[in-house]
Amino acid sequence: MIIPIKNISITQYLVANGFKPVKSAYGSTWFSSPLRTGDRTPSFKVDENKNVWFDFGLGNGGTLFTLLRDLYRISDREVFAILEGLGSSFLQTAPELQVQSCLGIDQVIPLQSPLLVEYLTSRAINLNYARRYLSQIHYTIRNTRYFALGFQNDKGGWELRNRNWKGSNSPKYFRTIPGKEPGLNVFEGFMDFLSALSHFRSPVLNNTTIVLNSVSFIKDLIPLLNSYMQVNLFFDNDTAGEEASRMIIQSHSNTKNQANELYPNYKDFNDMLKATKSILTH
Numbered sequence: 013m014i015i016p017i018k019n020i021s022i023t024q025y026l027v028a029n030g031f032k033p034v035k036s037a038y039g040s041t042w043f044s045s046p047l048r049t050g051d052r053t054p055s056f057k058v059d060e061n062k063n064v065w066f067d068f069g070l071g072n073g074g075t076l077f078t079l080l081r082d083l084y085r086i087s088d089r090e091v092f093a094i095l096e097g098l099g100s101s102f103l104q105t106a107p108e109l110q111v112q113s114c115l116g117i118d119q120v121i122p123l124q125s126p127l128l129v130e131y132l133t134s135r136a137i138n139l140n141y142a143r144r145y146l147s148q149i150h151y152t153i154r155n156t157r158y159f160a161l162g163f164q165n166d167k168g169g170w171e172l173r174n175r176n177w178k179g180s181n182s183p184k185y186f187r188t189i190p191g192k193e194p195g196l197n198v199f200e201g202f203m204d205f206l207s208a209l210s211h212f213r214s215p216v217l218n219n220t221t222i223v224l225n226s227v228s229f230i231k232d233l234i235p236l237l238n239s240y241m242q243v244n245l246f247f248d249n250d251t252a253g254e255e256a257s258r259m260i261i262q263s264h265s266n267t268k269n270q271a272n273e274l275y276p277n278y279k280d281f282n283d284m285l286k287a288t289k290s291i292l293t294h
Contacts, residue, residue: 020095022065022076023058028115028153030169030184045069047082049230049259084178085250093176115181117170119150120162128161131175135203135282136289138210145189145206151181163187163202163223171202171225180225186233187223195219196240198260200227200247200280207281208246211274211288219244227256237264245269248280 023041027033033041034054045056045067055068066073080091123129123143132142142161149162149170160172160179167185172178187202197219199205205223209215220240222233227247237243243264247253249271261267275284 018063018075020063020076022063022079023060025076026058028179028181030180030182032182044228046226046228049228049256051228085248085252094178096176115179116152117149117181118152118157121148121150123148123161125159128159128174132161132206134175135207136210136285137203137206138213141209141215142206144215145202163225165225173203184225186225186229189217189221189223191216191218191220193218193220194240195242195244196237197221197244197246198233199223200253200256201225204246204248204281207285211281211285227252230256230259234260234263240264241266243267245271246274246281247271249276249278253280 023033026043026046031043031046033043035042039060041058041060042054043056043058044054045051047056047067048069051069056065057068058065064073064075065079077088077091077095080086080094081088084090084094086094123139123146125148128148129139132139145163147162147164148159149172150157150159151172152158158174158177160174160177163171163173165171165183165185165187167183169181169183169185171180191197195218197208197217199208199221200223202223202225205221208217219242222236224230224233237260243260243266245257245260245267247256247269253271257267257269257271261269271281275281278284278287
């Protein structure tokens, strides 16, 4: 059953993906903006009656559809794929119930599902490298069970992804993967990190790696930069990625934007990897 977009709760979706509401009053729920960094005073409002959002820092808002498009910086077709993968767990409910976390982790096991393996293969990811960093997570959202790839962060939370859904549970944070060299690699998400491993044909990267899981954690990353001699950025080639790169370049004099070097004509590292694989197999 495909649920009408208007009936899918924005607040429920945000909470299930690790974004904690700060307050709820007069039919509205407030968050620190998931679309911007440094939002110290919560300025992202969800109108529970109309099920629409407005970001006062950006000066615009919209429906869940526009939020997903802006949050993940994906195409309309990809937004529809996410929405089609949502079950009845995200149906609009009473505001006081929406602000409660609804995603529970049931089981963490090694990656073995043929569907998840097929998904990684479709993204041109080396499975041996993926198994080193990913787990298979079985989770429940309001009495409905699901499973997905899981990438654990430094605080124990999980980034979750399968072919039809992209989400996370609390606490949401970045992940640090130690390296032997004095440099730092920074990725937006784990799929780009795995793409780098697959591209360089190596199960590890020499430098320490931080996978942000959300550009909102740049504010937590910046104080750590001085510990590294060089910073390599592997962000998306879009407005948000360019803004994130600019912030880090201003904070560390020896920063290199690898996106400009490795995949200037592609949206992200994985798009380049898939295109390269396609060329080699034809």
